[in-house]
Amino acid sequence: MAWTTPQDLIEGALGGDRRALARIITRIEDGHQTAPELLATLFERGGHAYVIGLTGAPGAGKSTITDQLITLIRASGDEVAVLAVDPSSPFTGGAILGDRIRMQDHAGDAGVYIRSMGSRGHLGGIAAATPRVVSILDGAGFPFVIVETVGVGQAEVEIVENADTTVVVVNPGWGDSVQANKAGLLEIGDTFVINKADRPGVNDTMRDLRQMLELGGDRTWEPPVVPSVATSGEGIDEIWQAIKDHRKHLESSGELAVARRHRLELEFRRAMIDELTTRAEASAGRQALTALVDQVTLREIDPWTAARRFVAELAEENTRGH
Amino acid sequence: MAWTTPQDLIEGALGGDRRALARIITRIEDGHQTAPELLATLFERGGHAYVIGLTGAPGAGKSTITDQLITLIRASGDEVAVLAVDPSSPFTGGAILGDRIRMQDHAGDAGVYIRSMGSRGHLGGIAAATPRVVSILDGAGFPFVIVETVGVGQAEVEIVENADTTVVVVNPGWGDSVQANKAGLLEIGDTFVINKADRPGVNDTMRDLRQMLELGGDRTWEPPVVPSVATSGEGIDEIWQAIKDHRKHLESSGELAVARRHRLELEFRRAMIDELTTRAEASAGRQALTALVDQVTLREIDPWTAARRFVAELAEENTRGH
Numbered sequence: 222m223a224w225t226t227p228q229d230l231i232e233g234a235l236g237g238d239r240r241a242l243a244r245i246i247t248r249i250e251d252g253h254q255t256a257p258e259l260l261a262t263l264f265e266r267g268g269h270a271y272v273i274g275l276t277g278a279p280g281a282g283k284s285t286i287t288d289q290l291i292t293l294i295r296a297s298g299d300e301v302a303v304l305a306v307d308p309s310s311p312f313t314g315g316a317i318l319g320d321r322i323r324m325q326d327h328a329g330d331a332g333v334y335i336r337s338m339g340s341r342g343h344l345g346g347i348a349a350a351t352p353r354v355v356s357i358l359d360g361a362g363f364p365f366v367i368v369e370t371v372g373v374g375q376a377e378v379e380i381v382e383n384a385d386t387t388v389v390v391v392n393p394g395w396g397d398s399v400q401a402n403k404a405g406l407l408e409i410g411d412t413f414v415i416n417k418a419d420r421p422g423v424n425d426t427m428r429d430l431r432q433m434l435e436l437g438g439d440r441t442w443e444p445p446v447v448p449s450v451a452t453s454g455e456g457i458d459e460i461w462q463a464i465k466d467h468r469k470h471l472e473s474s475g476e477l478a479v480a481r482r483h484r485l486e487l488e489f490r491r492a493m494i495d496e497l498t499t500r501a502e503a504s505a506g507r508q509a510l511t512a513l514v515d516q517v518t519l520r521e522i523d524p525w526t527a528a529r530r531f532v533a534e535l536a537e538e539n540t541r542g543h
Numbered sequence: 544m545a546w547t548t549p550q551d552l553i554e555g556a557l558g559g560d561r562r563a564l565a566r567i568i569t570r571i572e573d574g575h576q577t578a579p580e581l582l583a584t585l586f587e588r589g590g591h592a593y594v595i596g597l598t599g600a601p602g603a604g605k606s607t608i609t610d611q612l613i614t615l616i617r618a619s620g621d622e623v624a625v626l627a628v629d630p631s632s633p634f635t636g637g638a639i640l641g642d643r644i645r646m647q648d649h650a651g652d653a654g655v656y657i658r659s660m661g662s663r664g665h666l667g668g669i670a671a672a673t674p675r676v677v678s679i680l681d682g683a684g685f686p687f688v689i690v691e692t693v694g695v696g697q698a699e700v701e702i703v704e705n706a707d708t709t710v711v712v713v714n715p716g717w718g719d720s721v722q723a724n725k726a727g728l729l730e731i732g733d734t735f736v737i738n739k740a741d742r743p744g745v746n747d748t749m750r751d752l753r754q755m756l757e758l759g760g761d762r763t764w765e766p767p768v769v770p771s772v773a774t775s776g777e778g779i780d781e782i783w784q785a786i787k788d789h790r791k792h793l794e795s796s797g798e799l800a801v802a803r804r805h806r807l808e809l810e811f812r813r814a815m816i817d818e819l820t821t822r823a824e825a826s827a828g829r830q831a832l833t834a835l836v837d838q839v840t841l842r843e844i845d846p847w848t849a850a851r852r853f854v855a856e857l858a859e860e861n862t863r864g865h
Contacts, residue, residue: 492850
């Protein structure tokens with residue numbers, strides 16, 4: 222079987238072989254033993270992709286907008302990767318978002334790579350996997366990566382936090398903006414799109430959005446609100462222009478470098494916490510932990526004191542053990 | 544000034560002094576130096592409160608239902624504490640939920656204690672504080688604790704996960720059930736309430752909810768769906784009966800003990816992760832961490848390898864240092 226070594230896989234992916242790329246991503250998702258090497262090698266080559274996050278309520282028109290953006294990016298000759306993440310879909314495994322796009326005109330276009338991620342079990346898992354997979358796509362050489370996700374809550378907010386520019390899609394009507402606000406989407410949007418703008422209420426929604434955005438306080442960037450009818454392509458040029466304007470703003474103000482450093486620091490801290498926890502649990506052993514939880518359950522000790530004592534003893538044992 | 548020592552505060556709270564209780568909770572929220580002692584002492588006395596979670600979209604009628612449940616619990620002579628958590632409200636500091644209830648008939652009733660928590664800054668903070676505050680209310684001797692929160696996403700799901708019985712409130716209409724599903728509320732509800740059942744569409748909503756619940760697979764408990772008109776008190780007896788039925792089911796099946804142990808274990812693990820992280824960062828020092836993030840930013844090392852190496856070096860230093 223081809224590509225058995227990480228190096229073969231990476232050479233394949235860099236040479237444009239999509240099956241090699243797909244296999245790398247699967248290994249990252251599965252925590253394959255070669256995942257660290259794959260991540261390390263491609264991270265070193267990365268840092269050049271511009272990452273666009275696209276989020277909004279189910280049915281807002283995200284996939285149609287993504288589809289149109291792909292067409293636009295391809296028209297300029299650039300390659301693009303799409304990561305469609307659907308954490309709230311245990312039934313479809315998140316396949317719907319990606320399939321919708323795939324079914325459009327890009328199936329035979331080698332310059333477009335589309336990958337779906339759904340929640341196979343744990344929600345934290347998919348949020349944790351997203352930055353790793355984005356890093357792979359970046360390292361594989363795509364100048365643009367679009368991360369599309371259903372915007373219904375904190376988990377999704379975390380997913381689009383991997384983007385340089387976040388586009389929030391709503392539809393005409395008051396409820397949608399309020400919902401977007403409640404879900405924390407107003408704070409993270411760099412561009413707002415009111416899709417299905419051929420329906421009534423666009424002006425009201427635009428006013429409501431602008432008012433809610435003003436409540437958010439001082440910003441160095443005023444997020445534009447763009448009306449669109451994605452099915453007919455109306456407003457797509459304006460959305461793309463808004464993304465490019467935001468990119469220019471981030472680059473000229475130096476905010477892009479600051480934000481990327483901040484994201485890498487967050488990712489490092491998350492990985493550090495994982496590593497500390499894994500080590501602590503392995504070092505103490507399953508039995509010691511169970512005994513401690515027994516004591517907590519019997520209310521002989523509270524969970525917070527137990528945790529402090531446990532970590533302190535671990536540190537001491539480490540010291541004595543060598 | 545009265546109650547300067549933790550022991551004084553605890554004696555006051557156990558004696559029914561609500562100002563002493565309020566001050567204890569503030570100390571827990573603020574991470575006061577006496578917080579560990581307060582938590583430890585009251586945890587030891589706890590384990591007797593039955594905790595009811597109440598969640599649903601904004602405007603679904605949660606506060607009115609809570610208000611009616613308070614009246615019902617008080618009529619039987621029991622005391623009750625309400626913790627109103629509004630993580631998505633930076634403007635009000637979460638005060639609205641609690642105020643709504645307070646403004647009803649319970650203001651002068653010493654058998655009712657109502658406390659609001661809002662997000663002052665960090666979202667993770669409020670989710671982390673909830674189990675601690677619930678533990679305080681439990682230890683203070685309330686036989687019932689109601690945790691009320693706006694159900695819009697993962698953070699809120701985490702908050703109601705502290706409950707023995709979770710009540711999910713929706714209104715007639717398809718969109719609401721779908722939203723509840725998307726927000727992950729269907730999986731956590733032990734009782735569903737269709738409030739404002741004097742509006743059209745109740746039967747449709749009931750059918751939709753039951754169908755979606757059936758998709759959820761095998762359960763030992765079939766969550767009832769109760770229609771109500773909370774403003775007039777209609778359906779409140781049935782909601783309370785559903786909560787009592789669920790409690791009986793949990794107690795007779797042994798699931799209550801299992802679930803409570805599981806929650807304590809989760810809380811212990813969360814506290815352990817906090818403690819490990821704090822120690823690691825303190826031990827390495829701010830400078831070492833910054834230098835490492837610099838390297839990651841320059842792509843000399845990827846964040847995942849950096850984290851593994853950092854933790855490994857920390858463990859070695861610990862060993863050598865003594």
